Amino acid sequence: MNSLLKQISKKAVELADFEFTQEQTENIWLGTKPVSETEIKLTEKRLGIEFPTDYKQFLSITNGFSAPNDIEPTFEPINKIDFLKNIDSFIIEAYSIDGIENIGNQLEQSIIVGGINQEQYFLLIPPNSTNEKWKYWKFANWYPGEEEHKDLESYFKEVLNFMNKQIETE
Secondary structure, eight states, X not given: OHHHHHHHHHHHHHHTOSOOOHHHHHHTXXXXXXXXXXXXXXXXXXXXXXXXXXXXXXXXXXXXXXXXXXXXXXXXXXXXXXXXXXXXXXXXXXXXXXXXXXXXXXXXXXXXXXXXXXXXXXXEEOOOSSOOSOEEEEEETTSSSEEEESSHHHHHXXXXXXXXXXXXXX
């Protein structure tokens, strides 16, 4: 995953579609310092869950990751991670109406790891009695419904592929 994040950082700086800090541009890195195992365990305890392995791996590489463009969310530092219901209860309410209440139920359980105060979120949805695996959603009102990913790596690969296509068309 480290290599993938470095490639995304390089492409983002190369495309220059977004404003990055001087440090990000000079280092060609959209991440920050890694999170300690203790910080991960404390956050898991605070939330009452155990993060999926790939998300813990991500945190061991970087404590947050800036959005590479205006359609992807910024991955938040570990101290900002929380249940979506504690950050944006309105969106859960909006998606809890008849016909789409399943989305509302999943949003109710979700943990927001990216996109706080942005137009799109990246959510981790813990396993439950009907779903044995973690779900990975990019979710935005401007996008029709959730965009589900198999795991974090598949999400970041998709981001990189999109950026590569942008470079090809320029």
